[in-house]
Amino acid sequence: PCPPPMPYAPCPIPNDQFPKLMFMQSNGGLVDAAQFQGKNSILSGPAGGIVGAVQTSKKAGFDKIITFDMGGTSTDVAHFNGEYEREFETEIAGVRLRSPVMAIHTVAAGGGSIVFFDGARYRVGPESAGANPGPACYRNGGPLTVTDCNVMLGKIQPDFFPKVFGLNGDLPIASDVVKQKFVQLAGEIGGERTAEQVAEGFLAIAVEKMANAVKKISLQRGYDVSEYTLCCFGGAGGQHACAIADALGMKRVFIHPYAGVLSAYGMGLADVRVMRESAIEQQLSLELITDLHHILAQLEAEGKRELNRRDAEGAGEEEEIFVIRKLHLKYQGSDSVLAVNFDANIEVMQAEFEAAHRQRYSFIMSEKALIVEAVSVEVVETMDVPEISTISSDCGTGILPVQAISTVQMYVAGEWRETPVYKRENLRSHNSITGPALIVEATGTNAIEPGWEAEITENNDLILNRRSTVMNADNTRLSAVESDPVLLEIFNNLFRAIAEQMGITLQNTSSSVNIKERLDFSCAIFDQNGQLVANAPHIPVHLGSMSESISALISAKATTIKPGDVYVSNNPYNGGTHLPDITVITPVFDNSNSLVLFYVASRGHHADIGGITPGSMPPNSTSVTQEGILMDNFQLVCDGKFCSQKLLELLNIGEYPVRNPAQNLADLQAQIAANQRGAEELLKMVEHYSLETVQAYMGFVQDNAEESVRRVIDVLQNGEFTYAMDSGGQIKVAITIDKSTRSAKIDFTGTSPQQTNNFNAPAAVCKAAVLYVFQTLVDDDIPLNAGCLKPLEIINPEGCMLNPKYPAAVVAGNVETSQNITDALYCALGVMAASQGTMNNFTFGNQRYQYYETICGGSGAGADFDGTDAVQTHMTNSRLTDPEVLEWRFPVLLESFAIRANSGGNGCHRGGNGVVRRMRFREAMTAGILSGRRVISPCGLNGGEAGKVGRNYVERVDGKVEELGSTATVEMQAGDVFVIETPGGGGYGTIVATVK
Structure with missing residues (x-):
């Protein structure tokens, strides 16, 4: 039997002498243990990192920073320009939380991210080796990772890394194992690349992924990162700091002495914060200001009570507390909320809102009323943080020569170079070190790349300044003839990132609920022939059919398209889906304005485009003329000028005109802005890599998708299925696999003829469904592009319900019949x-x-x-x-x-x-x-x-x-x-x- 519990001895320490237990919260503040709630601390670790980065950067004199926290499994990035940015609703692991959190963007690229070759592309992540087994160098049978790439290239040195590995936990990292694995991988990949070049290629991909994460929280919100300092921390941050800054065009990097443990250190620098919010949803007016004063005062009192500061007016205590009052404003009819400081003067708040809106979205809507969605109060109790010296006691100051403790070989810019190694604790203020160099310390290794110079400040901070740009060796070996597996993955990521930037621009600048909140839109980029190259993960039925709209434009207007022209179409018989889905197409010309290089397009579901019912989705239409206004390659912009008058005339013709043309115009202008963003980014890519290379890789990514689908076809079997519909029609499909040519024939012969109802699906919709199904069968992350269709022959008889003739009604074909096509295909394949x-x-x-x-x-x-x-x-x-x-x-x-x-x-x-x-x-x-x-x-x-x-x-x-x-x-x-x-x-x- 268990012995009886021992009686508790009285504690000899008085209660008021106990240390106060505080918890870190996702909003960047501490909270007393008695008020702690788990939901408020889910992102407390990354939040501690942001606090640490901000507080140490401000002390070093930097007020505008991009935080870059690279750990073992992922990288967290955030933006700071004078105040913390927060989100009041977020999604974590599929669960949506309504709780204030620091605005952090995470990408699955960390030191432990697994690197591998998939037969065509170099891949980095998203899987991680974790702590167990960990990277290959950990002597635990783990796979190759980003950390191993740095070991292979000499950026991590076994002699200056903790000896905690092996059975007894006393061995250094296993660089020999890493080299053996990379040599083996280089042999499997084939070609002339060495093991070092393979590792360098993986790092280039990891850097590109992380740089794209920074773009999401900076460039896409209107911030010029070249004006910012990159604050690097986390165990792996210092190894990639210069490369990330180079990729973003940033000129300065800040690395604190405690960078390796800055998230923990940041928790110690955090203040106690209590946040309170109240929904308002009223128009901003002078009458409302009085009510807001009262509401804010109540919220402030609640916050102070939680801090146990009812007597905050007492002597000596008022200095310890300050309050931040915010109004969360938006335009009427919009859901894009921006927080401004509360002021009794409405004009001051309006000016602050418009400045923020213009920076974020590039426009303002002065004709629209401002709505106060909510007010919030942040009550902050500043903590008395003791000053901790970060300067080694045996290192003075003064400009003296700095001595390296060793010289090692580091692979940089395509060659091995002798590289000095410095111990950070030995460095004195004002010492400067020119790259390539390694600066090692207890919690990390900092790699100083060629073209960069490191300087030690009086606080022992490490400031890296870019002195020149060094071309990476890979950029000198670009080929437009043969696909390079490193560049194939980089271009895959770049093309997709451009489409994502287009999507964010469209969401930010649109005005309708359908596009801004429901996200019923898609953006994509196309090659000079109108073939789909890449897209963001938007609406599948849009993406697979948009290329037909581009092809229709090229066929009709190829000889008359000029720079500054933009076209709009929703014609279901020319690549469209149904009339509410409106496609805006922008040709991208070369610098001489003589040759179309690419096309960019955005398709959005407009709230109304006319027709017999509001919303342009009539359940019982029998003709496309009842479903709204049809636009077929209408010139929306001519020589850079928006053709608003002609467009309004088009939207108001016929028996069933549009109901809210102003909203249509606003959303079309947003689509134009999204396309413009895509065009600008493509031209930047051409400037960096050359036109020949970019166009070649547009083809290579399609070839890669084609081969991926052929590998799926290799394991598929013949099948057929007949799918009956409520509307009375049926979809019949037979799939025939040809193993010798690694191709498939998808035959819809036997499908019902064109219907008198609106369940007819345009041919482009049928093509989109086939593309979607075969792309989803690929057990890999490949883009949805035209290459997926190359091994597929689609037989779609003219005049059937999947290939109707004008003026057949089609509104349900896009949204209903497309679903039935996919089900029929999956069932025919038995999957x-x-x-x-x-x-x-x-x-x-x-x-x-x-x-x-x-x-x-x-x-x-x-x-x-x-x-x-x-x-x-x-x-x-x-x-x-x-x-x-x-x-x-x-x-x-x-x-x-x-x-x-x-x-x-x-x-x-x-x-x-x-x-x-x-x-x-x-x-x-x-x-x-x-x-x-x-x-x-x-x-x-x-x-x-x-x-x-x-x-x-x-x-x-x-x-x-x-x-x-x-x-x-x-x-x-x-x-x-x-x-x-x-x-x-x-x-x-x-x-x-x-x-x-």
């Missing part, structure tokens, strides 16, 4: 049961309001996975508008939004569940539902059961229930509730009964 098979398109509006959303459901199960509940599937991945935004913008109440239990099909692996969405209307409006799988269930596969069908109905205010079909238009009155129950996914495999 996945049917998903919900619909986008559940819901619209409502009148002349004043127009709103559109797609609603998630259950995904299908596969041979080794269950389906997912409540998820957007296949050809759409747009997000739902936040309930608060929805209810603020429109006269509706979202009564419930819940998982629809037991709606997924049973099987060895279950299908995902659908959802139930109930929306109550507060005033009369027209509502429409355009959906599928309300009659025919999403099928299971290989013995799996079908998912449940969906259901649409209206609960009238008088209690009556009105059942609706798959498609319906209804007049809603105040108090009526529209209910949508979405389908579940099909199950996979027969359940095997267990024998007792």
